[in-house]
Amino acid sequence: MKKTDYETNKLEDALKFTPEKLGCSEFKKDYNLKFAYLTGGMYKGIASKEMVVKMGKAGMMGFFGTGGLELSQIKEAIEYFQKELSPEQTYGLNFLHNMNNPEGEEKMIDLFLSYGVKNIEAAAFISITPALVKYRAKGLKRDSQGNVIGVNRIIAKVSRGEVAEVFLNSAPERILNKLLAEKKITWEEADLLKVIPMADDICVEADSAGHTDGGVAYTLMSSIIKLRDEIMEKYKYHKKVRIGAAGGIGTPAAVAASFVMGADFITTGSINQCTVEAATSNSVKNLLQKINVQDTEYAPAGDMFEIGAKVQVVKKGIFFPARANKLYELYRKHNSLDEIDEKIKDQIQEKFFKRSFEEVYEEIKSFYPLQEIEKAERNPKHKMALIFRWYFGYTTGLALNGTEECKVDYQVHCGPALGAFNQWVKGTSLENWQERHVDEIAVKLMNGAATLLNQYYKDYI
Structure with missing residues (x-):
């Protein structure tokens, strides 16, 4: 039966995409976000204090790049966020795995806990460490329905299914016993940890800047969403673990594709390194604004040199x-x-x-x-x-x-997403990095994705 004009218009309104509608509503509510859009932490504070504050004030969340910084520098950044942002505005800190220095991990977590940092991006982990469990444990309680809830949220950035699995499971028994023996968690905290996953959310990182397994988003997203569903069914967690997408996101089409594949949120990286707010040199930004999608290459990772781990870096002229x-x-x-x-x-x-x-x-x-x-x-x-x-x-x-x-x-971590972004903005005001601001880029990408989705689905009404 042919639809009436009224029915068609009603259906069009129901399918009308806006930037605010994209992504998981529960995710946005939990983090008090306007858009399901995050900026990832970049090493040595390249994901700067200014970048994080810009995002927070625009109704999104940025992660400060703590890797390679001294604790005093991280402390200074936290104090800056708590001064510049209101309690309703959100910020997070990257927590980079340090396989050679577990004591350093714990010192950083102790700093986070002492300042009440509520959101961390756990990156480069291949297994759960005591520092992560300690952070997860603090502040846990049961609500009026008996469900375990916490105040310290972990978004785990993963590029492999087996790593996603350890974050989807509860804290390992051996680590609980170790922390109990050292009196770093209580028996009550240990019991509560047994019925919740280690991560609130999983960010699936496909081919990207920095440490990467060169994964393909189309296969990674579907397999890890399926894994999440299986583990949710097995353990009957009361709260859904959300799955986000990262890696290769530099155009509205990539944003739209991520949400169509089932992403509850997205995280951008490479494109933010070539902005006013990024804390890298102008020389690097001048280089980055000219690269294309083919201008990156894999190289050994300095922090995991002996095991042959790879990072993706700029190769053009380098x-x-x-x-x-x-x-x-x-x-x-x-x-x-x-x-x-x-x-x-x-x-x-x-x-x-x-x-x-x-x-x-x-x-x-x-x-x-x-x-x-x-x-x-x-x-x-x-x-x-x-x-x-x-x-x-x-x-x-x-x-x-x-x-x-x-x-x-120059060692410049960068993925092909920036090359795609550069082509997208060529001939516009954003062609020059001096005009690129992380919050404005985010809004343009989300608006562009919503427009594309509206155009696409209109053809099927």
Whole structure:
């Protein structure tokens, strides 16, 4: 039967998408957000204090990039958020897994707890750690219906199903027992932890900047949504664990596709590094605003160098990816610096490091723990790893400081989403990064996604 004009108009109104309607309403209510849109934390405070405040004031949430910062710098940022944002406006802090320093993780969590930080983005975790469980435990209680509720929310950023699974499950028994023995949680907190998942929300990170498994959003989203549904059914959690999308989001079409695939929220990353608010050098931003989708490449991750983990970085006009991969290849093939060909060693010291291995080693002695240096003295391969890892911190610093004479060695984490964004805004006021602001970009992307969805579904009415 043919629809009347009245019925068609009514259906069109019902299907009318707006930016405010996109995403999960419960997610937006829980975090007090206008839009289901987050900006992810970027290392060394590139996701800056100013970026987080901009997002909070615009009715969204940004995560401050705590990785690689001192506790005093993180403390200063928290105090800034609590001064600049009202209690109704939301902010979060990135919590980056530190596999070599569990004590450092706990100190950061203690800082969060002391300042009442309610939202953290757990990133680069492959398993649950005691620090995460401690954070989750504090503030848990039962509501009038007997359901366990908490005040400390964890959004887990994952790129693999097995990692999503550990966050969808409750806290591991062995960690509960450890924390109980150390009197860091109470018996009541341990009991409450047993009936809730470790994460309130899961952010599925497809091919992206920084640490990445190069996953494909179409397959990752569907598989992890299915996994969530299975675990929800198994444990009968009273509250739904929401699934968000990240990685590759740089255009309205990508935003729309994420929500169509079932995302409850989205998180952007690379596109925010090329904005006024990003705390990186103008030199890097000038470089970033010109890249296209094919101008990134995978390189070893400095913090997980020995295990071969990868990060995605800019390659256009940059030697860093090739040089970093060369260092990993040499580490994999040799057991000490002495085994490497003399010509190659000279090239590394003169071209890559611009100083001798001995000078690098003397420098790293000042910031590595004593046990690491003692291990290096006993194990030549470990010493080689520490010296090679120095290059990754060095190249990050060059980029952050905008050292023009060393531009070819910049390490700039970036995914192809920024290339797509650059093409989308070409010829508009946003072509120049000096006109790019994180909150305005977010609104334009959400508006554009809503428009696309309205156009698409109108054809099917």
